[in-house]
Every structure is written in C-alpha cells, then in structure tokens.
Amino acid sequence: MPAVAFAQASVAVEREDTPHPKVLLHPVDLRLEEARIGIIGANGSGKSTLLRLVNGLIQPTTGTVTVDGDDTVRAVRKVRRNVGFVFTDPLSQLVMPTGREDVELSLRRSVRNAAERRSQAEAALQRLGLLHLADQSIYELSGGERQLMALAAVLAVDPKVLVLDEPSTLLDLRNRELLRRTLAGLDQQVILSTHDLELALDMDRVLVIADGRVAFDGAPAEAVTAYRSWCMQGLNTARDVP
Numbered sequence: 001m002p003a004v005a006f007a008q009a010s011v012a013v014e015r016e017d018t019p020h021p022k023v024l025l026h027p028v029d030l031r032l033e034e035a036r037i038g039i040i041g042a043n044g045s046g047k048s049t050l051l052r053l054v055n056g057l058i059q060p061t062t063g064t065v066t067v068d069g070d071d072t073v074r075a076v077r078k079v080r081r082n083v084g085f086v087f088t089d090p091l092s093q094l095v096m097p098t099g100r101e102d103v104e105l106s107l108r109r110s111v112r113n114a115a116e117r118r119s120q121a122e123a124a125l126q127r128l129g130l131l132h133l134a135d136q137s138i139y140e141l142s143g144g145e146r147q148l149m150a151l152a153a154v155l156a157v158d159p160k161v162l163v164l165d166e167p168s169t170l171l172d173l174r175n176r177e178l179l180r181r182t183l184a185g186l187d188q189q190v191i192l193s194t195h196d197l198e199l200a201l202d203m204d205r206v207l208v209i210a211d212g213r214v215a216f217d218g219a220p221a222e223a224v225t226a227y228r229s230w231c232m233q234g235l236n237t238a239r240d241v242p
C-alpha cells in the first residue's frame, strides 16, 4: 500500500476579528499505510480538513504531507493523479450533464481512444449498478445515485489511493451495503471519513478526531467505543449546564 505521511502537519486560518488564527488541525505526525483507514469524530472536529491535506486540496500551514514520498504542495499534480478524492456533496464534483459524460471526462487523459473510453466508462458504471442511469441528467438523479456516480467517476481512473469524505451520507440501506462491498473489493488504499460507525468497523485502522487533534488511533472496535463514550460524556455535560 502507498504510505501517506503527515510530519508535524497543521492547518490554521486567519480570522478578521482577532489576530489569533483559528487552528483547524493541530500539528500531527501520522503514517497511514493500512489498506482501509477510517476517520470518525464529531461535526466540525477536523475530519475533512485532514482528508483534504492528502490530495493537496488544502496546504498544511506547518509541516508536510507526502504520498509515497511526493509532497502534496511541491508535487501536487502527481499527488492528484495518484489520489482520487470523492466529495461529500456529489454536485461539487459532477460537472457534466450526465453520469456517462462525467465518467468519460475523468478518463480523458488516461484513455485517448474514444471507443475504449466509452467501454471503460460503462464498466465503471456497471460496477456500481449505475449503467441504467448513465444517460439521465445528473439533476434528475437522487442524492444517493449522484453520490455513487461521483464514486464511479473517481474509481474509473484507478487511483492508487481513494479518499472519500463521508461517502454513505445519502445512501439507503441497499446502496450502503453496495458501497461497503465495493470498498471491500478494491485493490487501492482507502481513506475515508464517516459518521456511519458500521462502515468505520469495516476498516483496518480508525482515527478519532476531536477538536483538531487525533484523540484515538487504533483498532476500529476500540475507536468506536472510545468515540461513543466521549459523545455520551459530552451530552451529559451539556445537560448539566443550567
């Protein structure tokens, strides 16, 4: 598996109202080499921030992030060729009128021959059971169908690392199961954030993020137990506040 390495990587943003920047991710050292890595944590804890560092969508304020030794700032083009990113909101990713065109667009660089491109796009759509929706307007698909379509477009180019930001939020039970099976069957490294604790339990390693820090890093079942217990503590504390 590729190695995604964070070396004292942090993210902070300037604020207008105060001279103190807002820290979204405190400096962290991580080496992610397992095939399946999950990231869980409360809303606003920093999961997407961490994921976006992996393909250079955002740059670290301090430290470095590398993918197989390639720096996500200095070698951002190479990193983006190797790291596919699936956004939570598929409409921020799907740019073409139909799914077929979007998947073919993803393949435009790697597959020059139009007939070959069409056949590879169909295979990618077929894999996620989307071929019958290939020519329907993106805007006439359900949220879940769009989410799977965005995944198909990224998977079509066969990236070494697949990063998914909350991939199951819009999916019904059947499609969540399809997603879990699809992810389980992939050859590439998968790094995903999720609020779906069942999906988190499928992973090899799970990080729990709290207030921009890695609060737990280890076995999925222990990570989920720790996260549940912190959530309950937080709720009880909130109830005690007059």
Ligand SMILES: Nc1ncnc2c1ncn2[C@@H]1O[C@H](COP(=O)(O)OP(=O)(O)OP(=O)(O)O)[C@@H](O)[C@H]1O
Binding pocket: 013, 022, 024, 041, 042, 043, 044, 045, 046, 047, 048, 049, 050
């Ligand atoms: N560009 C930005 N400027 C200022 N604050 C930001 C910016 N981007 C994110 N934040 C803040 O950083 C924090 C972490 O955001 P992030 O999107 O990483 O959280 P998350 O764990 O993915 O949350 P969720 O589960 O709700 O998707 C949040 O408080 C968010 O409001």
